[in-house]
Amino acid sequence: MAKFLKFDCNLENFILQLRQHLDDNNKKIDNLLKQEKKTYANFVKPLEMMDEYLEQFFTPLSHLNSVNNSEKTQQVYTESLPLITEYSTQLLQNIDIYNAYKKILQNEITSLNVEQKRVLELNILHFELSGAHLDKKTKQRLQEINIKKSELSNNFSQNLLDATNAYEYIITDEADIEGVPQSEIKNAKFEEDGVTKYKFTLQMPSYIAYMTYGKNRAIREELYRAYVSRAPQNAKIIDELLALRNEMSQLLGFKNYAELSLATKMAKDEKSVLGFLENLLHDSIPQAKNELQELQNIAPHKLKSHDTSYYAEILKKAQYDIDEEEYRPYFEQKNVVEGMFLFLNKLFCITCKQVDEELWHEKAYAYDVYENNILKARIYLDLEARESKRGGAWMHNWQTHCSDEKGNQQLASAFVVCNFPPSSDTNPSLLRHDDVVTLFHETGHTLHHILSEVNENEVSGVNGVEWDAVEFPSQFLENFVYEPQVLKMFAKHYETNEIISDEMINKLVRSKNFLSAMGMLRQLEFSLFDFKLHTKVYQGDEVQNLLDSIRNKTALIKPPKYNKFQNGFAHIFSGGYAAGYYSYKWAEVLSADTFYAVVDENIFNSPIAKQYQNIILHRGGSQSMQKLYHALMGRDANTSQLLRLNGIKK
Secondary structure, three states, X not given: OOOOOOOOOOOOOHHHHHHHHHHHHHHHHHHHHHOOOOOHHHHHHHHHHHHHHHHHHHHHHHHHHHHOOOXXXXXXXXXXXXXXXXXXXXXXXXXXXXXXXXXXXXXXXXXXXXXXXXXXHHHHHHHHHOOOOOOHHHHHHHHHHHHHHHXXXXXXXXXXXXXXXXXXXXXXXXXXXXXXXXXXXXHHEEEXXXXXXXXXXXXXXXXXXXXXXXXXXXXXXXXXXXXXOOOOOHHHHHHHHHHHHHHHHHHOOOOOHHHHHHOOOOOOOHHHHHHHHHHHHHHHHHHHHHHHHHHHHHOOOOOOHHHHHHHHHHHHHHHHOOOHHHHHHHOEHHHHHHHHHHHHHHHHOEEEEEEOOOOOOOOEEEEEEEEOOEEEEEEEEEEEOOOOOOOOOEEEEOOOOEEOOOOOEEOEEEEEEEEEOOOOOOOOOEOOHHHHHHHHHHHHHHHHHHXXXXXXXXXXXXXXXXXXXXXXXXXXXXXXXHOHHHHOOOOEOOOOOOEOOHHHHHHHHHOOOOOHHHHHHHHHHHHHHHHHHOOOOOOOHHHHHHHHHHHHHHOOOOOOOXXXXXXXXXXXHOOOOOOOOOHHHHHHHHHHHHHHHHHOOOHHHOHHHHHHHHHHHHHOOOOOHHHHXXXXXXXXXXXXXXXXXXXXXX
């Protein structure tokens, strides 16, 4: 058997193949259930691997729909979702499988290893959260809800992508692009009827460039208005999703969706989450107000939402004599990737070697990953923005490290996707430092998945990890992008090969927490809105009213009424973060605490870094993160390290 799957997705026959795959699985399930003496080996393991192989088959389609979106991928993906959802829901509501899992856990409790016990415990919990133990009518309704939710989430995401791609702002007056980075001007420039024009869009590199550097305030406001009012049709989807989530929660015996969400997380209850967020808010507001006043002092008019990025850049230059554009030549994309691999080699003894493989796009690359010179995994990088790719950045796992039914080892693989400035034969992809942070962040997720040494795929890598701990490894890795000895490994001028100077690094480090308290308030706004939104059923204007009430505490600049941020909040309406956006900050406590422990030991000579690799990365989701963290640090996480990381003084 080949170590890694070949990327292939036959769109023409995909639905037919998917139906066949699901039919085969259902027949296998029937046969497994007919066994009289069910054990972990003859029942649980085959079911586990069925799930793994189905994920391997389906992932190329979902990946293609995200990175090379077309009418065809949309059609096939949309058609496949109800099939997958119906199959998954029926599987998780199968009372016979549920009872078999409980009996196997009871019968084999003394002979099962830690990983196997965790698989059974999580499966039993997931069966109960899917209503396996409920009556037939309730299970039928839950299945209907899951199918509808899946459809609505897909529509939400597609509406957002379509709205982003549909908008463009054409500039003809060169005075209006003064100050915009040359790399972005090159990307925006085109000729039409003999006239030079510049096109700015809502794609992240283009949008951020004008909002940060564009001098024309009216254009900034127009771009901002277009961005925060995208996809108004998503308001109706939000109402439907919230109602369905609440109905599902109550059918399963929870008072609301927030309570249901916490059943699989580190946080104990609603009070714990809201108390955590409110305490951070309390500690951050005084410094945030001071930061805003500094910003207001340099503006010739009262600041509005579309002004903050522009004046923040001016203030940053004034306070730290730092111009992000001066740094971009030092962060040429390929140099950064190679330097990141070098850093990982020094920190974790990991080596990444590029392999020649035909992929979904000419700008995508494959690398084999070796740990201590042993082949461990494969990663795929697709880092540049294009119209057919949805915005943002993410890691998506494909294969999971595990042993199959015959004891053969399967290696892991994963995708790292970003939206960096596109390169061409004459224009290299020069990154902002924030882009470098993003790359390290997604690579942190990737390492968590691919370096797993767990043999049960359902708790290997990122599988089985509590949602409010899953950002821990990604945030941990991104923090190193401000460390001088790490930066010097890859920050070199793409034309001269000159290594970034100590002076430039010092400016970057000193400016790291520029307006950090304001940034903290923004994230807390998202987190509080998401969590409170799922504590009862909000509909129509109630959604906006809730957001406004939270903004009264968190938004030091009142957003305009046309700002309908919720219609673009993909994390909670088309991603997996519903009632869980707080997880970013919750996990950041773990990452900040671990990061400073490693830095205080001088990074490359750190015993804790090696323990982190062995305990957090190698053990995946085989135990709760609470247990793994105690094994790593010998104590609970120190929350004050999060404030230290953000430069916020209590």
